[in-house]
Amino acid sequence: MERFQVFDVLHHEYLSLVSLTLAQPDALQELFEQLEEKEIKIKFLVAHHENDGVLHITFCVERSSLKTTHNTLLDLPLQEDALDIHTEVGMVAIHGPHFAEQHGIIDVMHNALSSEGLQVLAISTTVSTSYFIIPASEVVRALEILREAFEIPQGKI
Amino acid sequence: MGNRLISGILQRADLNAFNLASIVETRDVGTVLQRLAEQRINIEFVNQTPRKNGYSDVILCVDKKDVQSTHALLEEIKTTICAREVSPLGGVGILSLFPHREHAVISGMIMQTLSDAHIPLFAMASSLSAISCVIQEEQILEALSLLSRKFGLS
Numbered sequence: 001m002e003r004f005q006v007f008d009v010l011h012h013e014y015l016s017l018v019s020l021t022l023a024q025p026d027a028l029q030e031l032f033e034q035l036e037e038k039e040i041k042i043k044f045l046v047a048h049h050e051n052d053g054v055l056h057i058t059f060c061v062e063r064s065s066l067k068t069t070h071n072t073l074l075d076l077p078l079q080e081d082a083l084d085i086h087t088e089v090g091m092v093a094i095h096g097p098h099f100a101e102q103h104g105i106i107d108v109m110h111n112a113l114s115s116e117g118l119q120v121l122a123i124s125t126t127v128s129t130s131y132f133i134i135p136a137s138e139v140v141r142a143l144e145i146l147r148e149a150f151e152i153p154q155g156k157i
Numbered sequence: 158m159g160n161r162l163i164s165g166i167l168q169r170a171d172l173n174a175f176n177l178a179s180i181v182e183t184r185d186v187g188t189v190l191q192r193l194a195e196q197r198i199n200i201e202f203v204n205q206t207p208r209k210n211g212y213s214d215v216i217l218c219v220d221k222k223d224v225q226s227t228h229a230l231l232e233e234i235k236t237t238i239c240a241r242e243v244s245p246l247g248g249v250g251i252l253s254l255f256p257h258r259e260h261a262v263i264s265g266m267i268m269q270t271l272s273d274a275h276i277p278l279f280a281m282a283s284s285l286s287a288i289s290c291v292i293q294e295e296q297i298l299e300a301l302s303l304l305s306r307k308f309g310l311s
Contacts, residue, residue, distance in 0.1 A: 029265035046280070046281065048281070103197045121207050123203055
């Protein structure tokens with residue numbers, strides 16, 4: 001079977017994932033301003049609103065920035081169960097041609113990883129990149145799986 | 158702070174969004190992607206957000222021409238994938254602000270700008286270079302104008 005060709009495969013093994021559930025997302029601008037002032041980079045972000053206006057936001061920071069991020073979050077008026085942290089996560093991503101030119105490319109990536117038992121914690125897919133957040137301990141194995149699943153130019157993984 | 162954090166905003170119209178609430182298993186998300194791929198329906202945007210209870214919510218966007226077949230397919234597999242709810246969100250567009258260079262402040266500025274204008278932000282996702290926002294179709298131009306002003310592009 002012909003394999004999809006991608007431009008490159010990206011990865012990061014040393015991330016932490018932070019999930020927040022907020023009924024009043026007004027404090028978010030201040031939170032992100034504080035993270036910016038502390039030079040904390042957002043490596044991944046997904047968010048969505050529920051019908052009732054509750055916001056679910058998940059983002060990743062470098063693991064070395066987690067303590068500072070956590071302390072910043074504790075200044076927010078959060079409800080007790082509004083914060084969830086996965087300390088050791090990683091990311092694998094494909095960057096390819098416009099996905100409209102290659103129907104099913106995300107299915108191939110998801111199927112390749114999940115059929116080997118990898119847990120996918122979060123996904124962000126837009127025009128030509130797809131990021132999957134997985135347990136950090138699985139990143140090396142995930143890269144091997146993606147190497148088999150896709151046609152990747154030499155040196156681009 | 159707001160000036161030239163980003164260089165531009167791309168817009169994509171003629172899309173429809175669906176919300177798949179409370180999917181449990183990784184393989185169920187895979188089922189959705191597989192069935193859409195089998196019908197050659199291109200997914201323009203996918204956002205899987207984990208919930209504390211182990212569930213995930215999925216927001217996906219497809220071209221308007223595919224809305225009926227996508228809706229029918231999602232309803233068909235709704236029980237298979239154990240989604241609590243499959244909700245069509247109607248016509249949407251996507252604004253992609255680039256480049257974000259992993260700046261934390263950009264996400265907050267986007268959310269606050271849209272919130273102040275009472276423009277619902279259905280979903281948001283980062284990629285290699287852009288932060289994309291899914292917004293109701295009718296409010297795309299207003300959102301574009303507000304965000305352009307906020308980031309000093311107009």
